[in-house]
Amino acid sequence: MSESAPTVDAVLLDIDGTLVDSNYVHVDAWSRAFRDAGQEVPSWRIHRSIGMDGSKLREALVGSADSPLAEKAKELHTEYYAAASETLEILPGARELLAELSSRELTVVLATSAPENELSTLRDLLEVEDSVAVVTSGEDADVAKPEPDIIGVALERAGVDAENAIMVGDSVWDIESAGRAGVRAIGVLSGGISRGELLDAGAVAVFDDPADLLSHLEDSPIFSREARA
Secondary structure, eight states, X not given: OOOOOOSOSEEEEOOBTTTBOOHHHHHHHHHHHHHHHTOOOOHHHHHHXXXXXXXXXXXXXXXXXXXXXXXXXXXHHHHHHHHHGGGOOBOTXXXXXXXXXXXXXXXXXXXXXXXXXXXXXXXXXXXXXXXXXXXXXXXXXXXOTTSSHHHHHHHHHHXXXXXXXXXXESSHHHXXXXXXXXXXXXXXXXXXXXXXXXXXXXXXXXXXXXXXHHHTGGGSTTTOTTOOO
């Protein structure tokens, strides 16, 4: 059976919760950081905010992005996350998915707003540089997800327009950010957000994780215009 031609020229992928099982490491680091900075924040509320721009996360959870408490929490989160980085694991099928997309002449973009120090850790863990053409970071946009700026940077660097790209992400912020940039988005459940919420945010299809997307690649919106939700 012949392979289908892709419906897009580029695939943009988030990293945290999409390719690396890191969301709950972030939740724990933020929970400890807020507590040690002087304010308890329930872990479930933190989880709901993972994937947001860091300043928006702090504003949503403690009422300010730059108060002394918020700044201290930011500093502590960086420290605690770095200390826990050895516990990070690649999600099933992540490397294989990126390799397959690259082998089929798609431009693979890591479209993340993670700060450079975290991004370096994630890239070292993933070991997918041969499959990746473009990478963004939090340094590339003044405001990050759910604003569309980082998606715009990714599109520009990949040399494609919004209609010829698709996003893969695990949070409603990924889906909303892509939508605001005019890019269709595929959701994955590996970040802990429900199928219903991802679809409500605008996802055109939802898969369990990278391995599930890879096993259904031909029927996904990347290669089929009649893909299932």
